[in-house]
Amino acid sequence: MTEGSKSVEKWLVGLPCSFDRHVKYKCKKGSTNSETSSCIGESFNSFPPRTSKWNIACLESLGIFYNKEFHDSPQDILSMIFEETGAFHPVSEEQNCNVTDIKKSLTFNFPISEIVDMLTDKEKVTLNNGESFFPEIEHDIDECTSVDIREFLFSCQLMLSCRAAFFYDWRENIEPKDMFVEILEKFARLCQLITVPGSACSVKKTSMTLENVSVTSKADLVMIPERYRRSTFSAKDSATCVVSVAEINNLKQRKSKVGREKAAQDVRSSIKDGEKDSSEPTQIYTKVNTDILAQHGGDLLINRQMYCSTLSSSTPTLYLPGMIVVGTEVIFTLMKIHRKHVMQLKEQRETTLRATIYYSKPKDLLRKEDRDELVEAFTELSNI
Template sequence: MLSDSVSQWDRCTFENHLQICYHYEYLETLSEVLEKIPKIGILTEEQNSYCAEVKRYLEKIDGDIATTYKLKFRPQKFLAALDEIYEKFDEDREPTESFLKRAVMKFLLELSRFGQDIQNSDEAEEGCSTRLFCAFAEMCCMHSEISLDKGDCTIWKNFKGMTEVTSLPDIRLYSYGIKTTKTATSKSQFPVSVVEVKKSVEKQFGESELLDALTERLESTDLSSSISSLASSDDSSGKPPIEEYLKNSKSLGQHAGQLLLELHKCHKDYKNCPILTMSGMIIDGTKVFFTVLEMKKKHLNKLENNEELDEDDQALIYYSQPFDLIYSDERSIFIDNIMRLNNIEL
């Protein structure tokens, strides 16, 4: 049976009771995941220009100096790279908006704290990963809202015979935008993405133990071609499903519940949308999975009315392979795609 809190949901239970399944393999690119959202615009010229500036400031930070393993044992290059970026802020004479610089500085501060957390305690705590991701999202012009207590819960009343079911995502992301006018800066009424931060299971600090297979391949490949090589290599044809990365069915059940409850909250008043979507992310240290729940309106209506589901009622959660905020190529992809969340029309 399903629990009255999605934090207790496991994968098999929600798949059997709600007919919501994770796709059998990851989609090739983050863009493919986001294209599942029917009303999401491409980046504007202004957004592209902003993203290019952010990438320019962060180009000195890359996987050759700052994997989790290297942050633990060889922090000197990482700290030197941060110092070089800080110096660039003082030397840069290009007309960069001050709020962009502040956003980049905040991300650098949280990245430095993240590195210190790893050095001091052998692993980054969830709170440190949460702050790091929030700073990254805000650098991409999203408003991040961290859940603090029960008052931040999303509630679905009269769900599957229960009085109510609750969900408390770690972070909700809202559209914010680049411009600083009152209209542009007011956050949207509903979140455009819900985020779960999971504690990394990596505890032993040996080179072969800590760096997972994906990271090892990235470090042994030229970074400029790492993403394309992953997509084209012979052994990538299997496209491992998300559980092979997370190894935690409960995390998948919890995240599915979060997506479902936020979808119910956001789309309950939409009458003319046959296909509904809710985007999300799962954070594992500095690695991020993009996710999108895609569900037919009539499927959601049946759940709302406690009606029996038939074989046509099948919802899917699509997801990307994990991308790492540390690697320059992967971070650049993230910056573009998180910025693009500002262009979702609810």
């Protein structure tokens, strides 16, 4: 590491994992309707009118909870949906040829969780006139004949170059969220999916009255199978996935390695204390900030009208798939909520029903093994 470079501990502030201890809140209804009001501690001043203002207490007050444990893979989440609705069937023989080509073309292995070690390894990164190059990615670019795959590789290389520049003190800020959105969009294109900005979706279908407040959602992205591109903005919507992308450079959501280890230890200590809590902590709270999780849950609920009819009208239970993207790590999610539960929320009635959001372990688009798994999962998302 060159003189003046950031310490590893400071650098780790930018890595995509976070330990955020969960605090249980009690929500109380208020009479005001301020955009800045939210669930805080033991009080609740009116329901926040935007999901971006939610915290986990807002979500749980609606009877929506995250599952306690990770599912091992995205395919586990998709299989749950397939078994009940027939949506997201396994890849066809034709699709498998495309999946195989993508896997063969993308051989680089640059896990973002190991970025510190790699940026100090001369075999992984070579420096020339103040510019950083990544030999593994360069190799894939040179060997690749697909324009779409090259575009994905370029996006990954640019993001890594931006992070390297931050690491070596050549720039003040870590890479922006937009770079991760672009990587995700280009990866989705490889798998016959198109992405639509949440801001482009129908306002009528991205709002819902909750606790006597009109709540709006603006998801970062909505994914749609390529073959439905002509009917994307028609009355019959065809979304298969609602995506939330977390801000990487938000220090509130990131902690140093020491801070993360301490937070994890605190969580374990609280579990050992039987007087405080006798249950295991919800695992996703150790990876994603709970405010992001609350917003994502709200986005899934409010955007339910955007989904393909196979997911939204074929069974008494709604199956609402999504993704949470933290840097280059992708977490598949699934909200299972009964229609009666939704109706009670719409009618401002008290409900004792519970909806669950299931989720997969994070998979890194820059890690070869994870990426191969994601290629198949993203391809299955187009099978609806």
